[in-house]
Amino acid sequence: MKHAPVIIIGMHRSGTTLLAKLLKQAGLWIGNDLIDTWESRFFLNRNEKILNAGGGSWASPECAEAILGHSSLRRALTLELKQDASSAFCAGYLGLKRYIKHRSLFNLQEPWGWKEPRTMLLLPLYLDIFPGAKVIHIVRNGVDVAASLARREQVRLEQTILKKSASEKLGALSREYNKEPSFFSLLHNYAISARLRYHPVEKYRKYGLLPIASTGKGL
Numbered sequence: 525m526k527h528a529p530v531i532i533i534g535m536h537r538s539g540t541t542l543l544a545k546l547l548k549q550a551g552l553w554i555g556n557d558l559i560d561t562w563e564s565r566f567f568l569n570r571n572e573k574i575l576n577a578g579g580g581s582w583a584s585p586e587c588a589e590a591i592l593g594h595s596s597l598r599r600a601l602t603l604e605l606k607q608d609a610s611s612a613f614c615a616g617y618l619g620l621k622r623y624i625k626h627r628s629l630f631n632l633q634e635p636w637g638w639k640e641p642r643t644m645l646l647l648p649l650y651l652d653i654f655p656g657a658k659v660i661h662i663v664r665n666g667v668d669v670a671a672s673l674a675r676r677e678q679v680r681l682e683q684t685i686l687k688k689s690a691s692e693k694l695g696a697l698s699r700e701y702n703k704e705p706s707f708f709s710l711l712h713n714y715a716i717s718a719r720l721r722y723h724p725v726e727k728y729r730k731y732g733l734l735p736i737a738s739t740g741k742g743l
Contacts, residue, residue, distance in 0.1 A: 526630065527632055527633065527634060527635055528655075528656035529629075529637040530547070530658045531650060531657050531659045532547070532637065532639035532640075532660050533643050533660070533661050534641060534644065536641050536673060537664070537669050537672035538662055538664035539664055540641060540662055541561055543639070543660065544639035547637075552636065553636040554638055555617045556618060556622075557617050563639060563640045563641075564638045564640060565616060566617035566638075567638050568640050570608065571640060571643060574601060574646060574649075575587060575588065575645065578591045592646070592648050598648070598649065598652075602649055602652045609628060609629040609630060610629070610630060614628065614629055617638075637658075666743060670739045671739045674742050
């Protein structure tokens with residue numbers, strides 16, 4: 525018997541990771557390609573690309589309404605997602621053993637699904653593809669979510685700054701011990717220097733600033 529998916533949705537920091545872990549322990553297959561937040565790369569990559577194509581992201585979700593409101597675009601995206609779900613692209617989610625056996629998400633004969641917060645913004649696309657899907661929407665108080673988001677982004681920014689500082693120190697030590705750098709290392713260093721000099725915005729990209737580094741912005 526083929527199974528319709530269980531789709532876990534909810535805002536970041538709302539408890540979706542805990543729920544995904546519990547359901548996995550209960551026997552729900554949620555992917556072989558999970559990142560550290562228990563999100564499937566298969567769905568994460570597609571959701572990100574769709575939102576990015578509309579000029580948005582999970583932190584700037586306004587584009588989702590325009591994407592879903594365009595009937596021909598919605599049909600085209602649904603077709604693309606269906607094709608990916610029955611192609612070699614889904615092998616990462618299925619894992620080698622399940623891919624060889626099923627070759628498609630539509631052929632799975634066990635409880636399966638995924639957790640990926642961006643899915644909430646594009647849920648109508650997935651319900652077009654899997655009309656029998658069961659959706660679990662976990663909700664947490666918005667103020668608590670916003671405060672948690674702000675804390676997470678502040679920690680990430682601090683870690684990025686520390687990594688940059690450590691990288692600069694290692695680079696200085698490397699130059700100290702390597703008094704006669706090779707031609708290629710000189711060329712590499714010049715390329716980096718030139719990029720930062722002539723494209724000064726590049727040096728800021730590494731900090732990964734998002735517009736939710738405060739509780740107000742998170743709300």
